[in-house]
Amino acid sequence: MSAREDSGLSIEHAHALATDAALQALKTDEKGLSTAEAAERLAASGPNRLPTAAKEGLLKRFFKHFHDILIYILIAAAGITALLGHWIDTGVILGVVVINAIIGFIQEGKAEEALEGIRKMLSVHAQARRDGEWTQIEADGLVPGDIVRLRSGNRVPADLRLLETTNLRIEESALTGESVPSDKNTAAVDRAAGVGDRFGMAYSGTLVAAGQGFGVVTATGPNTEIGRINRMIAEVETLQTPLTREMARFSKILSGVIVALALLMLAIGIGLHELPLGDVFLAAIGFAVAAIPEGLPAILTITLALGVQRMAGRNAITRKLTAVETLGAVTVICSDKTGTLTKNEMTARHVITRAGHYDVSGTGYRPEGEITLDGELVKLAEHAHLHALIEVVAVANDTHIAEEDGQWKVTGEPTEGALRTLADKAGFDAGGHERFATIPFESANKFMATLNSTPQGLRRIMLKGAPDRLLDRCAEELGPDGTPQALDRPFWESAIDRLSADGLRVLAAAARQVDDGKEHLDVEDLDEGMIFLGLIGIIDPPRPEAVAAIKTCHGAGIRVKMITGDHAGTARAIGIEMGLGTAGSLRVVSGEELENASDEALQQIAQDCDIFARTSPEHKLRLVKALQARGEVVAMTGDGVNDAPALKRADVGVAMGIKGTEATKEAAEIVLADDNFSSIAHAVEEGRTIYDNLRKAILFILPTNGAQGLVMLTAVVFGLTLPLTAVQILWVNMVVAITLAMALAFEPAEPGIMQRPPRKPGAPILGYVFLWRLAIVSVLIGGATIAMFEVELALGMPLDLARTMAVNTLVVAQAFYLFNARFLTTSSLRLDLMFTNPAVWLAVGVLLLLQLGFVYLPFMNSAFAATPLELRHWLISLAIGFAVFLIMETEKCWLAKKT
The missing domain is CATH 3.40.50.1000 (HAD superfamily/HAD-like)
Incomplete structure (x- = not known):
């Protein structure tokens, strides 16, 4: 059973019923309901308003944003850093988690406001006939069977089956997408007709553009057409974004690998090397801290936020x-x-007279554009045919156009606005014409006529409207030589067909001169002597x-x-x-x-x-x-x-x-x-740039974690002294994430980004090629770090110095690798691309300052068990970093040739 049937007297398919049948089905008549009957029906059908959906509690809505595998990893990382007593890092990680939850909480609440936006479209008051008298009531008190009156400017308060109309036109574009108001009548239509073809109906929330009428309420509140759309919005399931799906899958794989390797470390350390449980456990924690990319969610959020800012600058x-x-x-x-x-602004595109086919440039209601004939610019004074036609459509016109806040807007009918704009483009001034009488537009006649005096002192009837109606009233046309001649109807019908086939709305114009003393105008005055002037093709033009x-x-x-x-x-x-x-x-x-x-x-x-x-x-x-x-x-x-x-x-x-x-x-x-x-x-380009930058950030961050994890894993597997402490690992993670990785969020679009196809739906963030690159970089940087650490120990250097050297090697190699990561496939050895992102150079400068503080400031030495280095140590680290850069550029070149 449908929602409309549930409400008792609400009826479906009212558009297919004759007016008498609709009244009978609703058990009412044109005199309306009594107050008592309306009260009974209101109790049965409920108020004429849309229901408010139940909402989740604030706490539930907030805490569900923690239900994500990457968030769980971050919370675990925070727990580990807390166990190690590194409270600053704990606070930073938990801060990222809470900020992400707050952002999600705020954005989720916005989506539910769509329903409230529809409620704002509903009318507040209505003119209803109760106890045989017209009275104004609150719109939410309307019930099926009420008789409601509509006038120009009213918002329709409920779904109505129209019983009487007088030139009634209703703006329904919000429901139908049609660019012009719909002419209404009382005729029934086919049961299967769509909303835009139900000319005997008026729907809740639409706007009366012209005329008047009255009808019987067929549905209220949730049973209206707009209520049905309201239910559809509430019931529609929203899907996860591609990025959310890919990040969830990526996070699950990453977390699985980290846990598996940590357990492997425990097993090897205890089973193979018989190391103390406490030492192995601390090593495993160090490995987890090294492998978890705790800076990734922050980079993700910041990269997206920067994209949002750039899009705002592009009006999105x-x-x-x-x-x-x-x-x-x-x-x-x-x-x-x-x-x-x-543009949703009707525009005259073509004018056809016996003198030729004129083209009109410009779009919308802005009076800027040219009228041309065979490519030549037209001057109105030199084209009597065009002048006669434009005079009619400009003078027999009650619409005005004006500029407001930089936009040209129409007051009145959109079609008449297009005609007014056409007259302005032609340079025609209607100010010298005095109007004596009018026959307004009616749906039954489909024309408008006025009786005017011209600046030359002549009195003329000016008629515009549907071409077929005007052709029926004209026996003559304005011939090529400027004199009246017999109407060539086949010529005009062929022209109408051509314009209609191109999707244009076609209007026609006609006129005739009358006696100077005539002051009244009747429809009968249009039955003889009218001279057909031509056609105008109007369209809502593409932007x-x-x-x-x-x-x-x-x-x-x-x-x-x-x-x-x-x-x-x-x-x-x-x-x-x-x-x-x-x-x-x-x-x-x-x-x-x-x-x-x-x-x-x-x-x-x-x-x-x-x-x-x-x-x-x-x-x-x-x-x-x-x-x-x-x-x-x-x-x-x-x-x-x-x-x-x-x-x-x-x-x-x-x-x-x-x-x-x-x-x-x-x-x-x-x-x-x-x-x-x-x-x-522009947004697509920005979105692709953001995704590229996210991939770059991931492809940059993970080798840092991979190299650190590899260092810890190798040390445990081979029973070596740990090259890094947990706090030193946290230092590398922190400085690399807040400097180098952050710089990648500012990368501009790569060349040719809008000439490549979209990425395949469901494709992983990092494909096999980039996983290969990740593995190589991890091995290169991790291997170099272990090698430097072991060499320094072999040379008899203190443990603190060897570990400081290992940290320095990690950080410097990452700085060089940043320049590789700036471009996923394009070579970084291009001078024209070297300085396109100043943030990269700023980040490297800040990183250098931080690392100098790590190495040489006494309080930093105490906090991180570091010690000052000699110049040769810096030169070795720089050489290793430059070697990593050259190797990875070679890899890019090799892959480009392979693909």
Whole structure:
């Protein structure tokens, strides 16, 4: 049983019922309910508001962020350092753990605010007929069967089956994705019709753009269309990000290796060398401290945070740290059309008169652009046909455009705004025209007419509207020579078909001169003598920067799919302009086809096709799921409430910040402050850079830990004196992590980063090639450290000096290896790349100062059992570091030739 049936009198498929049948089903009539009946129904159906979901307790939400294998390793590391009495390191490690939990706690709370964003769309008051009288009531008191009145500017307070309409037009783009308001009437439609085709319905949360009417409430609260979307958002499961999945897998493997080797050390030390249990246990603890990369979570967080800052500078506000990196992994971007790929600003593109086909440049309501004929710039005074047509659409027009805060906005109908902008581009001034009478636009007539006087003192009827309605009223047209001639209807119908096939909305204009004394205008005045002037093709144009961004995404191996609630013809035309396909090959899949497809068939359709039209929120959600089932990493962009469920389900949701609804913004991980699709392409580049930098940091940090672990493991296995103490290991870990590893977070994008394909979903952070590199570096640095330690002991040097030499060798070799790690595959022996990251040189300088303090400051010598070194010791360490650098550059060159 559906939610609507649960509420008693709420009815499904009201759009398919005649008005009388809808009233009968709801047991009401046009006089409305009595107060007593409404109270009974309110008790049965509940208030007309969306339910508030139960939330987890604050403590539970906070502590669940500790449930992660890497966090467990960090807590273990903190415990070990506490046992060793190194309280500063204990505090630092625990601080990292708590900070990560706080960040996760804050970000999680943001996601739940998507539901609150939808609630803000609901109307507060409503005009309802109770006890036979119109009265204003609280909207949450509406019940199924109430009769509600709508007027221009009202927000629809509940789902209504319309009973009477007068020029009623409702802005439904938040639910349907259509770029123009929907004309409403009272006719029933097919039961299977989508929301955008239910012209006899008004839906809760939408906005009345023009006209008036009234209807009967068919559903309230959670049973409305917007309530259904609200439930979808609440029920959608969010997936782990690729980085989270990879880090979890990486952490499990790493923790397993560390535990296994520590146990092996215990077994060898006790069983093979019969060492005291306490000594072996301390050695195993030292090994664990050496092997655990406790600086990694901090580096991860800082790298992501820096990426978030850089993206903010590119107008992309990131609400979740991992979202930017996830964008770097996407293989498919699913985008809404209206307001995302297009400007959601109607624009006149073409004007057709008997004098020729004029092209109009510029987009949106900004009155900047040119009108050309056969490539030549047009002057309005020299083109009587164009002047006559523009005069009509500018004068018979009640809409205004104005600049507000740097943006041009329309007050009134978007289509009339496009016509007003066209007149401004042409340089036409409508100020000298006085209006005497008007026939307003009505859905039944689909035209608007005015009676005006011109600056020349003539009185004219000016008529604009649907081409077929105007052709029916015209017997003549303005001929090529500027005089009236017989109407060539086939010519105009062919032109209309061409414009419509390109996805344009077509309007027509006509006019005639009348007697000077005429002051009234009736529909009958339009039945004779009207002269057809021409056609105007209007479209919600693609954003030019979005076209370039799609091309960039294609070059990066990312497919872009357009999912829209608009009509197939419009979607197809925009798709061709956007570069999503060619006229001969592009296939547009309808929502009806998606509705009838099985999950398996839908996966194939989602994979093969790039444009989907007349889609509902369920269709968008199913498409995202189908792509994810194929192993794709999906980004979803949108601005309407109908996009919110899919945005929440996607691997990363991207909302429009200017025209996006609050519900959409709260469901998304990234909000574009400029509503610009090209910002997504920048975010993909930033995400790839972040992922590269994370890999570089891991590839840099792990050999440090690997070398230290190898030193401790080798000493125990072969029964040697430990070359490093636990506190010395902690010193190396700390200084390397806070200086050298941190510098890698500032690395710029590598050359050609947007010309390579996305990484494969599920691919490990470090593949076999990089594991090989990790092993080589660990062996090189660890082996050199052990060798130097043993040589110094053999030369009769004190133990403290030999260990200080071992620490110095580790630190200096890591400094040289940092320059290898800056580029994963590109050679570091390039002068043009040597200074692209000043943070690297700053980090090396800070590390040198810290290490000099470690070696020469007396209190540091006491704390870490170190001792001053001679110049020859520094020269040996520098030589070893430079040798590591050259060997690893040779390895890079060898691998490049192999692949």
